[in-house]
Amino acid sequence: MLVDRGYQTTTTEGTGALQLLPPPTGLAPLSARGDGPVFYEILAPEDGIWEIGQGIVTGNQLERVTVLSNSNGTTGLINLPAGEKLVFSVLPASRAVYVDDSGALAGADLVTPVPRTRRVDTGAGLTGGGSLDADRTLSVDIAGTPTAADTTGSTRLLVHDTAENALRAVTRDTLLADRVPDSRRVIAGGLVTGGGALDGDVTVTVTEATAAEMTAGTAAASVATPRRVKGAIDARLATTAEMVAGTSTTRLATPAGVKAAVDAGNMVIAVFSTASGDRMLGISSVVRQTPLDILRIRATFVTPQSSTDYIVQVSISSPGYVTSQVQRQTNWLEITFGVPGSDSPVITLPAAVITVFG
Known part of the structure; x- marks a missing residue:
């Protein structure tokens, strides 16, 4: 807002709102056209200070809102000194629009205007438009929008075809052809629980x-x-x-359990056989003693026994053989087999399995 002959003075100091004094006779206050926005200039001639800006005038008070320029070369509020300052209603050059020598509009912040005959015309799918000598309304023409071959029926929906980047009118049935209604249900059966209608997330649980x-x-x-x-x-x-x-x-x-029970019970000390190459449990060696006409074998323990009170059980599969004697030591044991009625100078070893119990 501009005020013809707008001129007042102020003694306000600092950067706050100005308290304006009444204007001299023949001049007008900055609020002569009512309260509201106004362009102003503050001038302190003796101090070489000035400020041009836009503010809000209310009665005899001017609130400094926007500084356009000042004597400090900035757009900040001037810290006004003591004494009387002059306050004018001015038109800042940066806000002025004028006709230059060629008859064209000019101004520092002027946007180049367009002629009233400039038009906004519509293409396919739109209606309305026209010259800019009046307000114009543009509308989407659904009936004129290109449609797919199967868009028959009275109810059509306008959708964006991303492949062609164009609007298309399609029937509701076509749009929903590969979808199901939200009333469709997921039903749980057997060991599955949960389910429900597809109008929300569905959870099924086993x-x-x-x-x-x-x-x-x-x-x-x-x-x-x-x-x-x-x-x-x-x-x-x-x-x-x-x-x-x-x-x-x-x-x-389990096998591991059986072994653990055997180990815990300390029941079996050793198991071996008279056949060469057979696995021996708890025995380091089995040797036939001489002479060969006597069937005696010695088995040496891997770990010496604490006493000689262990039990020896012999299982002989060869008929005619018997166990005639067992000699027990802590480091070894000897077993003598007997063959009643045999007078052979060399007697073969029987097939036997020997188990030693603690």
Whole structure:
């Protein structure tokens, strides 16, 4: 807003709003055209200070809002000194529009205008437009939009065809051909629970059997997973103490469990046979003693025994042979076999398996 002959003075100091004094006779206050925005210039001639900007005038008060230029070469508020300052209503050069020598509009911030005869015309799919001598409205012409070959029917929807980057009118049935209604349901059956209509996210669940259900073996609505099967088997395995006791009728025995029970019970000290090359448990060597007309073998223990109170059991598969004598030592044992009625100078060893118990 500009005010003809707008001129007042102020003694306000600092950077705040100005309190304006009444204008001299014949001049007008900056609020002569009412309260509102106004261009102003503040001048302190004796101090060489000035400020040009836009503010809000309310009665005899001027709020400095936007500084366009000042004597400091910035767009900041001038810190006004003491004393009387002159306040004018001015038109800043940066806001002025004028006709230059060629008759054209000019100005520092002027946007080049276009003639009223300039037109906005519409193409396919649009209606409206026209020259800029009036407001114009553009509308989408659905009926005129190119359609697919199967867009028959009275109900059509306008969609964006991303392949052709164009609007297309298609029937609702065509648009939904590869979709299902949200009333369609996912129904759980058997061991599956959950499900529901597709108007929201649907979750289906398979319930894992608990350890107690696996042990009981009666549940029909839960699933046995590998970890639950393993847990159920582990729960059935006999402990070493149960294996040693040998009384449980509901526990399972594994090879490792049997070995652990044997080791824990210290029942078997050694097992070996008279056949060469057979595996020997707890025995380092089996040697036939001389003379050859006597059937005597010596077996040496891998680990010496604490006493000679161990038990030796001989199982002979060759007929006619008997065990006639067993000599026990802590480091070895000797077994003598007898063949009644034999007078052969060289007697062959029988096929025998010997087990030593602690």
